[in-house]
Amino acid sequence: MTEHKKVRLRAFENASSQRHVPEADRYLYKAPIAKHRLAIIGTGTIGQEHMRVASLLGRAQIHGIFDLESHSMDMAATEFSRYNKNTLVRYDSIEALCADEQVDAIFICTPNFTHFDVLNQVIHTGKPIFLEKPMATSLADAKAIVEMSERYSNIIQIGLQYRYKAQYVEAFHEALARKTLGEIKTISVSEYRPPFLDKVKQWNKFNEFSGGTLVEKCCHYFDLINLMAQSRPQRVFASGGQAVNFTDFERDGKKSDIDDHSFVIIDYENGVRANFTLNMFCADFDEEMIVSGEHGRLIAAEKSDFQHQQPTKTSLTIELGETGASRKQDLGYSSIIESSGHHGSTFYEHAAFIDELEGKDVHSATAQQGLWAIVVASAAQASIRTGEAINIKAFLTEHDLIATLSE
Numbered sequence: 001m002t003e004h005k006k007v008r009l010r011a012f013e014n015a016s017s018q019r020h021v022p023e024a025d026r027y028l029y030k031a032p033i034a035k036h037r038l039a040i041i042g043t044g045t046i047g048q049e050h051m052r053v054a055s056l057l058g059r060a061q062i063h064g065i066f067d068l069e070s071h072s073m074d075m076a077a078t079e080f081s082r083y084n085k086n087t088l089v090r091y092d093s094i095e096a097l098c099a100d101e102q103v104d105a106i107f108i109c110t111p112n113f114t115h116f117d118v119l120n121q122v123i124h125t126g127k128p129i130f131l132e133k134p135m136a137t138s139l140a141d142a143k144a145i146v147e148m149s150e151r152y153s154n155i156i157q158i159g160l161q162y163r164y165k166a167q168y169v170e171a172f173h174e175a176l177a178r179k180t181l182g183e184i185k186t187i188s189v190s191e192y193r194p195p196f197l198d199k200v201k202q203w204n205k206f207n208e209f210s211g212g213t214l215v216e217k218c219c220h221y222f223d224l225i226n227l228m229a230q231s232r233p234q235r236v237f238a239s240g241g242q243a244v245n246f247t248d249f250e251r252d253g254k255k256s257d258i259d260d261h262s263f264v265i266i267d268y269e270n271g272v273r274a275n276f277t278l279n280m281f282c283a284d285f286d287e288e289m290i291v292s293g294e295h296g297r298l299i300a301a302e303k304s305d306f307q308h309q310q311p312t313k314t315s316l317t318i319e320l321g322e323t324g325a326s327r328k329q330d331l332g333y334s335s336i337i338e339s340s341g342h343h344g345s346t347f348y349e350h351a352a353f354i355d356e357l358e359g360k361d362v363h364s365a366t367a368q369q370g371l372w373a374i375v376v377a378s379a380a381q382a383s384i385r386t387g388e389a390i391n392i393k394a395f396l397t398e399h400d401l402i403a404t405l406s407e
């Protein structure tokens with residue numbers, strides 16, 4: 001979790017009854033100084049979310065943007081002007097963005113299949129880089145990114161921000177720091193949700209461009225499971241397919257081929273057993289992690305009722321029977337932060353990026369962790385294709401990953 005020097009009172013600072021307070025008299029409401037200038041490559045859904053959270057946090061300003069589609073840049077600039085007075089530089093190429101000496105850090109928010117190429121275009125700048133998840137669509141590119149990040153003299157942070165969701169911050173604290181459950185034995189994660197949303201050129205409807213559903217979306221959950229298991233995966237078995245979504249969807253003569261449901265089982269070297277369930281043909285969003293140990297279990301839950309436009313609810317339940325105190329807590333961040341995207345997790349991920357830029361220790365995702373998440377996802381996709389359990393040592397050897405993976 002990031003460091004907070006003072007309590008921010010945004011609800012007051014933005015209130016109509018407080019606008020008359022002149023700048024010179026703003027103490028509680030004084031915005032932090034934006035010390036860093038950021039440039040965003042790819043101003044779609046998540047690029048705009050990073051622009052929003054950067055503005056909300058206020059420790060960095062969005063200096064410039066580039067997108068291949070001028071429509072995406074127009075929309076992002078219009079949206080930005082609603083909450084930020086700064087003028088945006090609009091670059092006409094990645095080279096122009098890289099050549100701007102005023103830029104302190106670069107965010108890569110383009111579709112999955114472009115990450116490796118875009119990273120290769122910006123790496124010569126030597127600047128701190130934020131790279132959205134999944135870092136690549138193939139294990140070969142992900143391996144090359146880990147090797148690049150280890151040679152790089154600056155930060156490369158991967159966009160696996162679910163670890164900053166309130167329910168997981170608390171779950172990790174209970175299970176790993178307080179050891180409330182004793183030794184962890186099983187981890188069970190599920191996501192029930194609506195189909196993938198529309199995207200520019202619909203890249204997320206094709207395995208070729210997304211890396212496959214388990215890589216594209218579920219790398220978030222495999223990262224969480226890896227972190228909770230605190231061990232290396234040993235064996236992965238999965239079943240899944242495309243049952244309902246986009247079965248009649250075509251673009252440029254190509255049929256959508258992405259999975260919309262799956263069951264994945266992961267055995268870890270330390271004996272922890274985990275499973276992950278995905279179902280993407282639901283009306284609402286329901287995410288859950290259940291961790292069981294020698295002394296009891298915890299349930300970290302997030303539920304969104306889109307149909308009734310209810311606020312998302314997150315909670316942590318601890319059930320310890322006779323071994324300790326059981327409880328259920330509703331959790332949440334300040335609603336201004338929660339509504340900025342991904343229930344506040346992107347805000348805290350962004351804060352961690354700025355902290356790291358300023359030399360502080362953070363728990364944001366490294367390229368190694370990004371690769372481990374993709375290893376589990378890719379092994380699960382291989383298991384779905386072959387119907388066989390995947391031995392991870394053999395899988396890593398086959399993909400020449402043994403020497404690259406150290407964590």
Ligand SMILES: NC(=O)c1ccc[n+]([C@@H]2O[C@H](COP(=O)([O-])OP(=O)(O)OC[C@H]3O[C@@H](n4cnc5c(N)ncnc54)[C@H](O)[C@@H]3O)[C@@H](O)[C@H]2O)c1
Nearest residue numbers: 042044045046067068069072109110111112132133199200
């Ligand atoms: N961390 C998260 O929770 C999260 C959430 C959503 C998306 N993402 C990731 O963010 C990335 C973008 O997803 P999105 O939902 O914003 O997609 P999107 O389709 O809404 O936006 C992508 C934008 O990138 C632009 N683009 C494509 N190729 C480009 C290039 N070479 N150079 C510059 N711009 C380019 C497109 O024109 C588009 O405007 C993906 O990797 C996705 O997996 C992460």
